[in-house]
Amino acid sequence: MKKHLHDSLPPYLKVENEELWLTEDDRENLKISYRIKEVIFSQQSAFQHVMILDSYDFGRMLVLDGVVQTTSIDGHIYNEMISHIPLQLHPAAKKVLIIGGGDCGAAKEAAKYQQLEQIDMVEIDEVVVQSCKEHLPAVSGNLSDPRVRFIYTDGVAFVKERTKEYDVIIVDSSDPVGPAEALFSRDFYASIRQALKDDGLMVCQSQSPIFHLDILKQTHTNIRQLFPHAAVYTATVPTYPGGLWSFTIGSNIPLSLPESAAVPTDTKYVNEAVLKQCFQLPEFMRKAL
Ligand code: SAM
Numbered sequence: 001m002k003k004h005l006h007d008s009l010p011p012y013l014k015v016e017n018e019e020l021w022l023t024e025d026d027r028e029n030l031k032i033s034y035r036i037k038e039v040i041f042s043q044q045s046a047f048q049h050v051m052i053l054d055s056y057d058f059g060r061m062l063v064l065d066g067v068v069q070t071t072s073i074d075g076h077i078y079n080e081m082i083s084h085i086p087l088q089l090h091p092a093a094k095k096v097l098i099i100g101g102g103d104c105g106a107a108k109e110a111a112k113y114q115q116l117e118q119i120d121m122v123e124i125d126e127v128v129v130q131s132c133k134e135h136l137p138a139v140s141g142n143l144s145d146p147r148v149r150f151i152y153t154d155g156v157a158f159v160k161e162r163t164k165e166y167d168v169i170i171v172d173s174s175d176p177v178g179p180a181e182a183l184f185s186r187d188f189y190a191s192i193r194q195a196l197k198d199d200g201l202m203v204c205q206s207q208s209p210i211f212h213l214d215i216l217k218q219t220h221t222n223i224r225q226l227f228p229h230a231a232v233y234t235a236t237v238p239t240y241p242g243g244l245w246s247f248t249i250g251s252n253i254p255l256s257l258p259e260s261a262a263v264p265t266d267t268k269y270v271n272e273a274v275l276k277q278c279f280q281l282p283e284f285m286r287k288a289l
Contacts, residue, residue: 012066072138079105099155101172102128171204210242
């Protein structure tokens, strides 16, 4: 155990019966706890408290302000789904923008597409990127692809100044609190549309259909009103409350998957069958949207 990192524990990390537990208690009626082996990294950045923890069941995890963002056990599900689906829908993409995504998992997946010439990653918090590169290689892959440009600034301000620049924009944000709140606003999606080329498309994570159907509905409504084409797809990510997770696409061109998809061979979750079925929504979601 790295004792010095345990000396002053934040309120969401507690020692109980000599065991270390992380408890996510950002919700009014639900607490989720993970038994932790070790605190690998802990630092208060200018934006949030950043931790890399080693847990018993989920391996290493990135935790921001006490909330689990991604883990070495299931991070690939989310990161593959937020990257490969839009890149399959736009097989001619050359220039991609990722907003957020500090764990580098989405950039790692996008870099599997050889036809991409530039992957801009705009993350507000450099501490997240550096700590994940160093301590969470299962997710970040120690990304050093020269096509990936790291830009440390607010994604909202960044897209406002771009016009018709990107083929695909991936909004890989944390929950809509703190610096990520603006990444769920209608004005932000309008700036994203302006930053996309005429045949471009965007995707964002749109939260849990089980616990935050309201956020999903609002996101879908905003995107449907701003873009000529919109669609929602899902994946199951065990560490996110509710398990079932949603992603919303806004596109300037009709959405259709290529006849035979060329999914990179080194994926762990996405394959051609997943690509085809992920847009099939359960009845409660279909009715709500
Ligand atoms: N996959 C994760 C999930 O759904 O919980 C989250 C991925 S990633 C860790 C989210 C990143 O968005 C964080 O690193 C955070 O610093 C970044 N972020 C939050 N607000 C931002 C903003 N306004 N501009 C750019 N990045 C932002």
